[in-house]
Structure formats: structure tokens, C-alpha cells
Amino acid sequence: MGRAPCCDKANVKKGPWSPEEDAKLKSYIEQHGTGGNWIALPPKIGSYSFSYTVYMCVVCSCIHQTLDLLHETGLRRCGKSCRLRWLNYLRPNIKHGGFSQEEDDIICRMYIAIGSRWSIIASQLPGRTDNDVKNYWNTKLKKKHLGKQKKECSAAPRKKMQPTKEVDDRGNNNNNNDHHHLGINGWHQQLPAVMYHEQEPMRRPLDGISFFAMPSPPLMASQQQIYSDPVGLVPPPILQEDSSNFVLSNELDEMLRFSSVKLEDTDYWYGMGSTVDFEKSNTLESMQCDELNPFMYHNVMTAYDWLQ
DNA sequence: AATGGCTGCAACCGCAGGACC
């Protein structure tokens, strides 16, 4: 049995919102939504998601219950569309316009650390929505950093890889919209399986971790020579070798304990995709040099050898 | 001035996972 549609699609308007519709929705939410105390409620995970949940409970339900009224006023949008419009455009304190250099840096470093989890990234950027961040990455930052990488790659030629077709997880060929894409997503499929590990899902939200001060994955000097940072995002390593022990901040340790260090995006610049998962047993703090280093080094060297 | 390609962004679609029954 299929899922019931979220709304009566035949009677629901789609497409761009008019100023009149915006005004109606805003006024409706101001009257019913902010009139309640959902914003003042303590967050469950982060104020962000909890607010949305409560908002949807109140507003979506109201929209359905008062569909006739809304119909009379001409606002015939489904709850999903209303939510999106509110979250991405109408809610207070939304920032529109250019991103600052600081925001650039945060987006890039978080993308390297956690990938395309736009809502988490956006939660670190007050006034920005996940949609904004996603669009900004896709239209500006990705190209900006790929451009840098291409320069570096041309300086050090390596085995050519063929990004012949973009193929998504469902096997669809996405070439027909490549004006939006850079044609690199399929590269990992040409690599030896050992180099492409499934990305581990995060074990829990990254609450309590400040990404403003988030350290990048540590690399030894020997690795840095090979696995250099072509996009210029990885700051100098924060660890020091101390009698074969790595000295790491508690923050990094905490981060790695519950998630994984994702090297995928730096890898992408070389056409690789790999994830190093430290989640299982040891914290990095307790790892010996020869435990950690070969683990990371293996992927790098395997990839490097293969590319020669 | 016309037109074709490119870009940016708002909005939609569909899936994953959790809540609920």
C-alpha cells in the first residue's frame, strides 16, 4: 500500500511565492505560530530542529484544519511548501546576500569534516539556512576550490582518470544537468575497492563541539608531502610526536570518538573517496604513533601507488 | 538588438529514520 500524499496535489499551488502569499503566511505564523511558546521551549537536540518540529505540529495542523479559510484567502500551499518558505525565506533573522570569508572557512572545514550535512553546517552559521549553504557550496565554493586543485594537479601530473559519466547511487546517469555539476562524483567507482570505504553514519549529533575551532585530521610530515592539501583548507597539524604518542586536544578526541574523520573531499581532488573511521575502540589520544599512522597512511599510499 | 550559454537561487522531490499505533 502506497503512502498517502501529504496534500491534495491537484488543489495545491506550486512554484514561486508571490509577495501576497508571503504576507499571508507570515501573518498567519505570527498570529498562530509565534503567538504560542514554541520558540521559548527548551531544545531537545538543538533549538533549530526542535523549533521546527513544534512549528510543524502547530502550523501544519492549523493549515489543514483551516484549509477553507486559507482557501478563501487564496493561500493554497501544502504544509511542506509553507514550512520551506518560512524556514528559508520568511523567518526572522535570515541573512541574505554574500557570505563572509569567515563563513567560507567554516563551510569548507565542516564539509571536509562531516560532508554534505548542510543542516549541521548551517547551524554553525547564524542566519543561514541549509539551502543557502548548499547552494553556496555548489555554485561558488566547490568551483573555487576545485579550481585551486586543478592548478596544483597540472603542476604535478598524475594518471588521468575518466569522469565519463556521473552515476548516482541509484544508477542514474546525471550527465544531463552537468551545468550544475563538476563531473567528479563518479570517480571513486573506478578505484580499487580497498580505497573506498562506506562512510559510517555519525553516531550522534555533533552537539557540544565547536566547529569554529575544529581541528583538521592530523597528518605526519611524510604524509603531507604526498597527501598535501590542494584546497588549502587543512591547517598545520595540531599534534606533536611525543615519544611515539600523539598529543591531541580533547575536542578532537571527542569528535573522533563519536564520528569519523572524513577525508573524502580532500580525496576528491585526486579522484578518491575514503573514510577513516576511528570510532571503534581507541580514542586518538591513546593511539600509538604506529597504530594511527599506518591506518591513515595506508589509504594515502595505496591511492598514490595506484595513481602512478 | 537578438540569442544562446551560464549562473544563482528558490522550490520541489523523494528517501531515511523516527514516532506512533
Added chain:
DNA sequence: CGGTCCTGCGGTTGCAGCCAT
């Protein structure tokens, strides 16, 4: 405990405006 529904999220699309020719 399995089925259904709902919500939030990331991926994708459509289109308006800009720019080069």
C-alpha cells in the same frame, strides 16, 4: 514487533537574470 505515517534532510530541477558574442 511490524506496518504506517510524518518530518527533516539532501539532491535535483526550473527559471529568471546576466553576460558574451
